[in-house]
Amino acid sequence: MDRTKIDDIYRDRVILDHCRNPRNISPIEHYDLLGDAVNPFCGDEVHFQIGLSDEVIENVRFTGDGCAINMASGSLLSEAVKGLTTEEASELSIKFVESMRKSIDQDVDQQFIGELSALISVRHFPVRIKCALLAWSALEDALSTKA
Amino acid sequence: MFDVEKIRLDFPILAKEIFGNPLVYLDNAATSQKPRQVIDALVDYYENFNANVHRGVHTLSMEATDKYEDAREKVSSFINSESSDSVIWTRNASESLNLVAYSWGENNINEGDEILLTPMEHHSNLVPWQELARRKNADIKFIPMLENGTLDMDRVDDLITEKTALVSAVHMSNALGTINPVRELGVKAHRMGAKILVDGAQSVPHMPTDVQELNCDFLVFSGHKMLGPTGIGALYVKKEILESMEPFLTGGEMVLEVSYEEASWADLPMKFEAGTPNIADSIGLGSAVDYLNVLGMENVREHEKDLTTYALNRFKNADLEGLDLFGPDDPNIRGGVFSFNTPDVHPHDLGTFLDRIGIAVRTGHHCAMPLVRSLGVAATARASFYLYNTKKEVDILVDGVTEALRYFRDGPN
C-alpha cells in the first residue's frame, strides 16, 4: 500500500498526535464562555469552555467525541486561540472556515494558520471537511454567547 | 456455471481504479453495481422504444407498453407471485412501505391496535409505522433481540395478540446481516389474524424469494440493490388484500372513468400507479432479473454464503485486537453483511483509510439509528458483498482493516 496517500490526510502525524493526545482537556476552574456543536448525522461532538482575562482568551478546555479529524481539529483549535482576543479568534475562525471551503487546487495562505495547516489537507476528502469544521462551530457558538 | 471472474467482466465499473488501486466495492447493501446488460437495456429503450405506455395506438407506444408489462411479468415470476397484478411499481422499498402504511394502514389500523416490528428495522420500515401509529393512536411493539443479533423467537407468541394488526419484519438486516425467520413470523401472525409484511430490500437481491412459500401479505424491495437502475422498486400484495385497498396516489393512468365530479379506479395493478410510470427503469429492472435468473438465485446465495463463511473466519483469525463484529456467526442465518467496530479507530477514519486503498465500505448508522445505538456505538463500518465479490477482496478488506488499526494505533512509520 502507498502510505503517502494516507499521510496526506493524517499528515505529519499532527492529526494523529492531536487525536491520540488531545490538548487542553483538563478541567478549568473558571470560564466565561461555553460552546457546543454536535453533528447529528454522525454523532460527533465538541464542547469548549473558555476563560477570559479582559478580552483575551486565557484558558480553554476542549472535550469531544468522534473521529480523528474532529478530535484533532478541536485540540488544534484550542491551542490556536489561546492568547488571542475574542475578536481575533472570530477572525481566525472565519479565515479558517474560508480556507477549508476552498477547492483543492486553490492556494491557501497557510502562514496565518500555523499548525492548523495540517487540517487543510482534509480538503482532499470533501465528505470529511465537516469533521474538521465542527470544532469551529463550537467556537463560534461560544463566542456568540459573549454579551 | 457460477464463474465469478467471468461475471465481473459484465460490470464495467469494476475495472475502475480509486487512487490508483483497483476498486473493491463492498457497499452493496447501499446499492449494487449494474451489469452491461442492464445499462444496454436502458440505452436500447431510449434509442428504440421510447414512448408513453398504455395510451396510444401508435406502434411505438404499443412496443413500449409490451416491454414495460413484460418487465412486470419478469419481476412477478422472480418472486413467484401468483399474478403480476399483485406487483405494483414504486420508486423503491421506502415508497412501497409508505404505500402500505397509507393505503392499507389508514383503513386497517385502528386505535389500540398493535404493530409488531423488530429492533433491526431500517428507518424506512420504522418511521412510516410510527407516523401511522401517531395518527391512529395505535401502538408499536418490538420483538426482543438476542446478544448474537437474532430475534428472540421464544417471545413472539406472547407479543402477537388479538390486538396485533400487522407484523412487519426485515428479511435480511442491512446492518447485521441477520436472516430472520419471516415465514415463521407469518404463521404466528396469521394465527392471530394479523398481516405479515416482509422487507425484502436485502433478501430479494441475494437469495431465492417465493412469496407463496413465505405466505407473506406484503413484500417490498428496491431495484437498485439487485443490479437494476435507481428509481424503480416494487410492492407485492396478496391479491385479495390489494383488491380491498384504496389508491395511494390519484390522477392519470390509475382511473377507469372520470367525470367532473368523480372517478372510478382502473383495474389492478394500475389502480396504484398514478401518472406516467418509470418506464425505462422498469425495463432495466426486468433486464436485471434476467441476469440474475441466468446465474440462478440458489447459486448467488451459495456464492455469498461461501464468502460469508470465509470472511467470518478471516475476521476471527486476523490480528484485530478488540474488533467487535456484529451479527450472527452462523452463515446459514446470515447474509454477506459485516458491521464492525474497532476500539482505536473511529469508523469514519477507517472508511477514509480504506477508501485510500480502493475499498468502498459504508460508515455510519446505516439508516438503523436505534439499532446501532443499542449496540453501544454511534457508528459502525460496514462491508457488504454481492455476487461479483471474491475471496481475494475479502483478503484485501481484512488486511486493510488490520493495516488501519496498526496505523492509527502506532502512527505512520
Ligand SMILES: Cc1ncc(COP(=O)(O)O)c(C=O)c1O
Ligand atoms: C433493509 C432495508 N429496508 C429498506 C431499505 C430502503 O430502501 P430504499 O432506500 O431503496 O427505499 C433499505 C435500503 O438501504 C434496506 O437495507
